[in-house]
Amino acid sequence: MWPDGSWKDSRGAGQLNEEGSPTQSPSHTGTLFIDPETGSMRRTIVFALCLVGSFYTAFYLVDRGTLPRAGPQALFILLLAASLWVTEAIPAFAVGILVIGMKIALLGKPGGAFATTAHDWEKFIAVMGHPLVWLFFGGFVLAAGMAKTGLDRRLAMLLLPRFGSRPSAVLLGVMSVTFLLSMFISNTATTAMMLAMLMPLVASNDICGRYRRGLLLGLAVAANLGGMGSLIGTPPNAIAVAALAEVEPSYQIGFLQWLFLGLPPGVASLLLAWVVLARAFASAQATIPLDFAEHTSDHGHPASPQQWQTFTVSVTFLATLLLWLTSQWHQIPTAAVSFLPIVVFTTTGVLGAKEIRGLNYDVLFLIAGGLALGETVTETGLSQWIVARLPLEGFDVLGVTILMAYLTVVLSNFMSNTAAANVLIPIGVTIATGFEARVALPIAFAASAAMCLPVATPPNALAFATGYCQVRDFLWLGLLIGLIVPMVGIGWLWLTLDSVLALTTSGDARPQVEVVIGPRQAAQGGDAATSGPLDFPFGVDFDRSGNLYVVEMTGGRVLKRDVRGKLTTIAGRPEAGYSGDGGPAAQATFREMHNLAVDAEDNLFIADSSNHCIRRIDAKTGVVTTFSGNGQQGFDQDTGNAKSARYKKVISIAFNPSKDALFVADIYNVRIRRIDMAHDIVETVAGTGRSAVPRDGDAAVASPLVDPRAVAADGAGNVYILERAGHALRVVDRQGKIRTVAGNGKKGYRDGTALQAQFDGPKHLCLDDAGNVYIADDGNHAIRKYDPYTATVTTVLGRGHGDAEYTLNKPHGVAWHDGWLYVVDSGNNRILRMRP
Known part of the structure; x- marks a missing residue:
């Protein structure tokens, strides 16, 4: 309450001396909990309570599994600084110095929670x-x-x-x-x-x-x-x-x-x-x-x-x-x-x-400490974690x-x-x-x-x-x-x-975009690119080591780009088919793969779309098997296990963040289905088999869908559903209620308020660490972003966003990995990545 000796916040005084200058009257300290008349003992007690409370909250009370890697340390620094500023157990400028010191001590160790080199701590004092x-x-x-x-x-x-x-x-x-x-x-x-x-x-x-x-x-x-x-x-x-x-x-x-x-x-x-x-x-x-x-x-x-x-x-x-x-x-x-x-x-x-x-x-110490605190909260991902829970x-x-x-x-x-x-x-x-x-x-x-x-x-x-x-x-x-x-x-x-x-605006404010695989120049006139190593790629995902996997819809292959940039074919042959189960993945055939997902053990799960099943490639043996479905289209009323389940074109699959559930966009059965990986159970999450626009607030399992093209789940238990012909993004909340969050259902292109936004046949989606949803808007040749906190839709790539060489042509896939958004630019036969 009583400021910090600052420029606009300077610790003033309770009275004026005879020259009209402020004196340091003890009667107006403005401290919320500290009465200076009781001396330093109470300040020490309050400091200790702030320290213990902040430490316990950051390292024990909060589920550390949900925090980013350096999240507990950053949360401890934030809570301690905020509590000390409120109680004024120590002067505000001293809190600023403490923030810098704690950042060095808790985040500056090479190979620890945050720093990687012996000189990283020097960046902390650069403020x-x-x-x-x-x-x-x-x-x-x-x-x-x-x-x-x-x-x-x-x-x-x-x-x-x-x-x-x-x-x-x-x-x-x-x-x-x-x-x-x-x-x-x-x-x-x-x-x-x-x-x-x-x-x-x-x-x-x-x-x-x-x-x-x-x-x-x-x-x-x-x-x-x-x-x-x-x-x-x-x-x-x-x-x-x-x-x-x-x-x-x-x-x-x-x-x-x-x-x-x-x-x-x-x-x-x-x-x-x-x-x-x-x-x-x-x-x-x-x-x-x-x-x-x-x-x-x-x-x-x-x-x-x-x-x-x-x-x-x-x-x-x-x-x-x-x-x-x-x-x-x-x-x-x-x-x-x-x-x-x-x-x-x-x-x-x-x-x-x-x-x-x-x-x-x-x-100056207060300002520097504040800047250091801001860097800590944002660079460690703590701010995104906090926002996701508001x-x-x-x-x-x-x-x-x-x-x-x-x-x-x-x-x-x-x-x-x-x-x-x-x-x-x-x-x-x-x-x-x-x-x-x-x-x-x-x-x-x-x-x-x-x-x-x-x-x-x-x-x-x-x-x-x-x-x-x-x-x-x-x-x-x-x-x-x-x-x-x-x-x-x-x-x-x-x-x-x-x-x-x-x-x-100083200089070019275009997004940072790089080509990962494929030609640098986009194809001209909307034609598909013919050069490069890919043949109409549709989906990407990553394993724990950072290796990138790509599936081709027409090329019929699964490719791996390792962390050194080497590209190899690990599964599939150019001809379409349904064969190879029980043998090496390189000899298997697939039919119109649309995307893939990697589990916690680095096993690959592939949406073998026109074979109406999900195939699995074992990370250790390289053997391919059919994980769910039998190659025949249909619907089994969720009465059996994953193997016996039947689908009508598996168009998209995605794991939830904890990797214990695999979500399936069963497009022609007009359902979103969930496979419990631990208990081998298949259940419907949304859809009844009837194609229609669902009504907001109704139970998802009792609501129709238009045509669920893609699905993604966040860490809070919400399931996002992207509808191709419905031109909309919907969400099923933790209570199982469905509602539309973006798109007015009309084909077109419009950014702005989410429910008034327009899409044109969107094909895939993914979520970043903060819970924002990125959408591959195929018909608009653009990547759109839905922000659930501001309820807005913006374009982040395509439609004039980015240099001409990064013009998109029918993007079909998106994936978030290590702070980058990966874009499958299908018509240009390439994979891009960008920092939105």
């Missing part, structure tokens, strides 16, 4: 040199120069009288100047300076008590909201920008872009707050005396600066601001520009060793954005807003894959809107310490601001975000 750390350091130096020369105070005294002397105008002037200064200077320092100027007026009898409270509340609100206005206004802004750059490096949001994104909602929120305060704390006086600034004491402030120092700071400030605003054209990174005031002020002597030592280095079904992008924004407001009232952003932004960008900026930026905005309590932010505490404001003043005003700011920010972003982000 201290992150451009955003230097950006804020440059901002600190610039603010220190302005404070030393009194440039900030002169600017305020110059601007305030221009707003007029009417009470509402004076209030607007105070709020506007505070907001402006707070865009570049610590909100604590800005509030302290403005209070020092206003105290002669506040303490006098020239204004009524009601208006006095409104003036102080307006000052605090403006200092808080000022952080929204610029990239260096508050650490959550920088954390959001860093997270977006990590997800999509082609987007580089600079100083100018942030002004377009953050300044308008900040100003709009300021004006709304002014209207509320002007009405709620109206003064009966016609005018307010504006000579209060003339009586402001300079006692305790440094001696008047030399003229050359003021000139140097003024010119450097303007030059830095100009370079920040024009970085898009001169291509000097925003963080690099920050070295201008650092170099000029230190080499000219504007700032000496004393002033440099007095900068807020604790904030109850977000039915939420669209807007719903997720609103939820995350208001969650940020709530948490930021009880912990540092920087700490809240450190925890929530990595999760937010993972939830909204493809729409990361629409969630990350509102979280940053919302972090500036938490001000419900006197100790929620330093400006609040400084205003409260004057003795003129009451707790209930902050409560109702904070609730109002907390409701207004997220909605204003989200509304503005929905109107302008795409246009602003389009200005930030």
Whole structure:
């Protein structure tokens, strides 16, 4: 709750000294559970409880089998950091340092849970040199120069009288100047300076008590909201920008872009707050005396600066601001520009060793720790694991954005807003894959809107310490601001975000695509490619060692590409047939294989489609057998075991993540069937044999299907069904209920809201580690992505997504392996892989 000594979050104080500077009053620590009067023992106990609780949860309470390889360690770091930030058992900046240290200790061991080489730990400390750390350091130096020369105070005294002397105008002037200064200077320092100027007026009898409270509340609100206005206004802004750059490096949001994104909602929120305060704390006086600034004491402030120092700071400030605003054209990174005031002020002597030592280095450690935490959560796959377990079904992008924004407001009232952003932004960008900026930026905005309590932010505490404001003043005003700011920010972003982000694209934002097998150039005119080693491939899968297996629909072969890139034929002959059971797979014949699946022991299961059965190739002996079906089409009412089961064209098969069940798309029996591998039982999961569109919410086993072309199961027990002629994606949930989640049933091509999206004869699907569904949209020659958390469909390859050489021609297969999406580009006789 009580901040972290930071730039917009600096640990303020409970009262002002005689110079108007904040003191370190122990009465306003803002700690949620720690009362400093009881000493360090309670802090030690709380720290121990956080440590033990986080360790137990990460390593024992959570099912470690569901976590990624380094998931338990990453979850331990996340839980411990979040709990320490909330309880403030140790200072917030110390938590940032602890995160980096724990990352080195738990993830830095070569050959351990995460690191692979002896030097990988060095990457963990590279965050201290992150451009955003230097950006804020440059901002600190610039603010220190302005404070030393009194440039900030002169600017305020110059601007305030221009707003007029009417009470509402004076209030607007105070709020506007505070907001402006707070865009570049610590909100604590800005509030302290403005209070020092206003105290002669506040303490006098020239204004009524009601208006006095409104003036102080307006000052605090403006200092808080000022952080929204610029990239260096508050650490959550920088954390959001860093997270977006990590997800999509082609987007580089600079100083100018942030002004377009953050300044308008900040100003709009300021004006709304002014209207509320002007009405709620109206003064009966016609005018307010504006000579209060003339009586402001300079006692305790440094001696008047030399003229050359003021000139140097003024010119450097303007030059830095100009370079920040024009970085898009001169291509000097925003963080690099920050070295201008650092170099000029230190080499000219504007700032000496004393002033440099007095900068807020604790904030830099907090930012670096937050960046390290974000990297840990995302790179280990923990964020995807968390998101997959959040109850977000039915939420669209807007719903997720609103939820995350208001969650940020709530948490930021009880912990540092920087700490809240450190925890929530990595999760937010993972939830909204493809729409990361629409969630990350509102979280940053919302972090500036938490001000419900006197100790929620330093400006609040400084205003409260004057003795003129009451707790209930902050409560109702904070609730109002907390409701207004997220909605204003989200509304503005929905109107302008795409246009602003389009200005930030650096270089080509096309996906990373590679050819794995086959010709690099796509065939021209839609004809099938004739060169290369493959003959109309349809499906791929991987074994535990990373070897890639391919089945050909017309070529009749099963091929293996080992991890060294060597391609060999392991099964099948060019002629179609149904023979070879009990002998070497290389002598067997198949008929129109459509795809394959590899079990936990690396045995291959093949959808021998027109033989109406599933064939099995033993990993150890290479012998082929018929695993399920007998080569004759039909339906056995699920009365026997796998061997005796009958199918009517096995079009697709897929194991669930635990490999204990094999799902079968029995297309002409219009059913999805499941084979229990341990008990050799076949059962119907969905479909009745009748072809029709199922009704949402009905039992899947009692519902018709159109024509189930492919099937895939996720780790939560949901079964996705892709319908070719139905042009739709459906899901059977853990309760056995079926519903349509993507596609409106009409043939066509449309991205966007999932239920309004259109497909054209989709042929196959797979799931990534985060639960996103990738679809081989054959008729549209594209790979589509369904995001279950945002309920949207996007195109990731084909239809202009990717270079011309990676144009698709009737893609029939997709598979996810080791962070790559593998695409069977059937008409081009090749296998591609891409990072979506």
